[in-house]
Amino acid sequence: MEVTxxxxxxxxxxxxxxxxxxxxxxxxxECGTAPVDRLALRMVPCAEASQDAQAEVSDGCCSxxxxxxxxxxxxxxxxxxxxxxxxxxxxxxAITIPKRCNLADRPVIPCLEEHSVEGK
Numbered sequence: 001m002e003v004t005x006x007x008x009x010x011x012x013x014x015x016x017x018x019x020x021x022x023x024x025x026x027x028x029x030e031c032g033t034a035p036v037d038r039l040a041l042r043m044v045p046c047a048e049a050s051q052d053a054q055a056e057v058s059d060g061c062c063s064x065x066x067x068x069x070x071x072x073x074x075x076x077x078x079x080x081x082x083x084x085x086x087x088x089x090x091x092x093x094a095i096t097i098p099k100r101c102n103l104a105d106r107p108v109i110p111c112l113e114e115h116s117v118e119g120k
Contacts, residue, residue: 031074039074040083042067047087050079050094062101069098069106076111 031039043050045060068075078084079094098106 030077031071036074036077036081037083039068039078040081043078043084046094046097049097049100050084050089053093053096057097057100061097062103065097065101066103069103072108073111080111 029036042064043061045058045064048055049057049061065075068078079089079091084094
């Protein structure tokens, strides 16, 4: 029950952040025309795994990392966004998610490498 409430709270926060647009951009950024904080909503399945290196990474999380990993600059921007920071994402833990997903072709995420303890 506690994990469910935690996820519901995170989902609520992401929804509010999306609506008010914490990082609204009118131009083209790391993620094209999609606002970074709106894309952070897609990373909700990674909430626990991005805060705890021992947490199991869900299939949903790995799927989203795989999708956003095709654009490493966007994945980096999402992981370091205000929304991610506010929800407790730890960059040094988030950088381990592609490896924990056993992705054969892991994305290189240069802006997170400085946070890496064990590498990609």
